[in-house]
């Protein structure tokens with residue numbers, strides 16, 4: 113079980129550690145609104161400096177400050193990279209919060225505030241773990257490089273440029289601790305080592321300058337039909353993506369990933385019930401469903417806008433139609449490649465008139481489920497919490513892991529202090545304080561195990 117001196121240190125310092133967490137949570141650092149960014153980045157800079165870190169502050173043009181800190185003994189032969197963010201999601205709908213979102217409130221063992229689970233408690237639990245280590249044991253057993261950015265909730269626009277310019281500082285790190293992690297309904301920590309990528313586009317069909325009388329549909333084209341036919345060419349009713357060449361770039365999971373997949377307890381009946389479905393797409397079940405979820409790309413119509421949409425009737429021939437599409441990407445699909453293949457597909461199918469506008473792109477970050485950093489995390493969580501975690505080779509979701517880690521071949525792992533009902537991005541976001549105290553001990557245990565783990 114967990115290390116008695118670390119536990120005793122946490123217990124002895126609880127009021128101060130808790131007050132510090134509340135202090136950080138009270139800063140309304142909403143990147144979407146440009147609020148509290150200076151205050152939060154200053155707070156993080158001060159806190160890391162107080163640990164003895166060398167902190168550099170980068171001010172990307174038009175972006176929010178990125179903090180890069182280094183700490184730990186120069187002679188330590190292993191380096192760990194850590195990624196966190198100090199920005200949070202907007203609070204609305206405000207009326208659905210039980211208390212003001214930036215007045216941290218403790219209730220029944222839970223701490224409520226915007227940014228608790230995503231991502232401030234994760235950051236501070238790691239900071240306090242470093243502090244505990246230094247107080248009890250002296251110098252850290254490894255070097256730590258720490259990236260704390262402030263645009264994660266708005267798409268991390270400045271991060272790829274920052275990583276390309278400054279990545280040489282952390283490129284030889286042996287592993288990366290990613291921002292967060294959550295306990296599932298069975299109290300098992302969900303660990304993950306990679307993320308899917310994302311490519312988002314708008315498709316626009318335009319057939320005239322203005323809408324026409326629908327009696328003209330005998331002779332004049334309809335933007336709604338043009339767009340519908342183009343969309344229908346992208347995927348068939350059997351869920352096959354038909355974009356020429358796209359599936360050639362889908363890499364099958366390797367043996368390590370298949371082993372990790374086989375160890376994930378996945379209850380497909382519960383999943384279907386919770387989503388109100390009697391079957392899943394393509395009829396997959398059990399392990400095959402999980403494999404499809406993690407290792408197949410998606411092509412999703414997220415929204416379509418065209419013609420008259422208000423109540424009642426309007427006999428109109430729309431001149432313009434717009435669809436928003438997103439693709440969740442697996443290795444080796446990259447957003448630029450998907451854009452090129454989609455353009456070529458539309459042209460080849462006679463839809464050269466459809467305009468294609470890229471909206472967002474994030475490269476996939478393949479997982480390394482058998483890497484030293486992942487093993488150290490699995491062991492640390494199991495040792496401290498007494499509950500075997502569940503390791504996902506990667507998640508179906510997306511984040512900026514590629515520019516930070518994959519671009520340099522650094523394996524990553526995520527764990528943290530949230531749980532399945534933490535309500536990230538929603539009203540009444542919270543963590544359970546017991547998870548927070550445990551998270552500090554897990555982080556300290558992880559530092560010890562990763563410093564000592566064989567790399568090969």
Ligand SMILES: [Zn+2]
Nearest residue numbers: 230231264291
């Ligand atoms: Zn986050």
